[in-house]
Amino acid sequence: MTEFAPVDAQVVSRLASDIESNGYAVLENFFAPEQLELARQYITSETNKHNQEYFSIHGIEAMEGSLMASLGASTTFRKFLADMYEQVTGSQPPAAERIFPVIRCLQGKSGLKESHFYHFDATAVTALAPVFIPTEGKHCGDLIMFPNLRPVRSNAVVNIIEKAIMHNTLSQKLTAFAVKRGLLKPITIKLVPGNLYLFWGYRSLHSNDQCEPENLRATGLYHFGNPHRESSLARIFLGKNKRKAKLDHDGLRPQA
Numbered sequence: 001m002t003e004f005a006p007v008d009a010q011v012v013s014r015l016a017s018d019i020e021s022n023g024y025a026v027l028e029n030f031f032a033p034e035q036l037e038l039a040r041q042y043i044t045s046e047t048n049k050h051n052q053e054y055f056s057i058h059g060i061e062a063m064e065g066s067l068m069a070s071l072g073a074s075t076t077f078r079k080f081l082a083d084m085y086e087q088v089t090g091s092q093p094p095a096a097e098r099i100f101p102v103i104r105c106l107q108g109k110s111g112l113k114e115s116h117f118y119h120f121d122a123t124a125v126t127a128l129a130p131v132f133i134p135t136e137g138k139h140c141g142d143l144i145m146f147p148n149l150r151p152v153r154s155n156a157v158v159n160i161i162e163k164a165i166m167h168n169t170l171s172q173k174l175t176a177f178a179v180k181r182g183l184l185k186p187i188t189i190k191l192v193p194g195n196l197y198l199f200w201g202y203r204s205l206h207s208n209d210q211c212e213p214e215n216l217r218a219t220g221l222y223h224f225g226n227p228h229r230e231s232s233l234a235r236i237f238l239g240k241n242k243r244k245a246k247l248d249h250d251g252l253r254p255q256a
């Protein structure tokens with residue numbers, strides 16, 4: 001299995017302070033060239049199965065054997081994300097907390113619909129690993145963000161209410177419209193494959209810009225640390241993506 005280097009405490013606190021002041025942080029060249037190549041080979045073989053249209057892969061089991069799965073299963077990487085989680089919440093996550101990896105591939109006309117879809121993540125920490133990013137054209141799939149709009153809520157019900165306000169179709173369309181018209185000014189981050197981008201996914205309203213339908217934009221997402229893990233209400237009202245992918249709350253396939 002591929003190894004990933006540990007991230008020491010000093011770097012963790014530098015990254016956390018970058019996120020607080022700039023909205024995001026970057027670990028440049030996080031992937032060695034041969035790791036990026038492995039990730040690209042996997043994505044390329046998957047894109048061929050999807051008729052050049054949008055697809056996503058949820059959970060570590062569905063991406064088994066890929067470099068993205070190795071990263072999702074890496075204990076060094078989990079320790080790094082747990083240390084980042086501690087920076088934003090003040091405490092270490094429970095031992096049972098797992099990384100939830102997702103791969104998203106924007107291509108074709110269906111990729112357009114998956115862009116400007118503004119949301120807060122369920123998890124405190126989000127790491128984004130761009131694998132393919134278009135470099136030509138007006139739209140290259142930049143990450144778009146309103147960073148650190150809210151704190152990590154101690155009350156799961158407040159989180160549910162905020163998500164109900166921000167995640168309905170009307171609010172999402174209004175936000176997308178206002179960004180496209182220049183009425184709202186989020187930060188936009190040009191993504192470079194090989195780097196790892198970190199942000200407080202729970203606290204930041206974010207999405208990605210579109211890219212031209214003939215181009216491919218592929219990203220690996222690593223969601224970590226649900227602050228409302230123990231809330232049964234949150235389990236009932238939220239967690240739609242995992243339910244849709246037929247996964248349990250740990251992002252795993254339920255045992256038969």
Ligand SMILES: O=C(O)CCC(=O)C(=O)O
Binds near residue numbers: 121219
């Ligand atoms: O693909 C991206 O750049 C962002 C996707 C995202 O925010 C998510 O999957 O939670």
Ligand SMILES: [Fe+2]
Binds near residue numbers: 119120121126201206
């Ligand atoms: Fe997200």
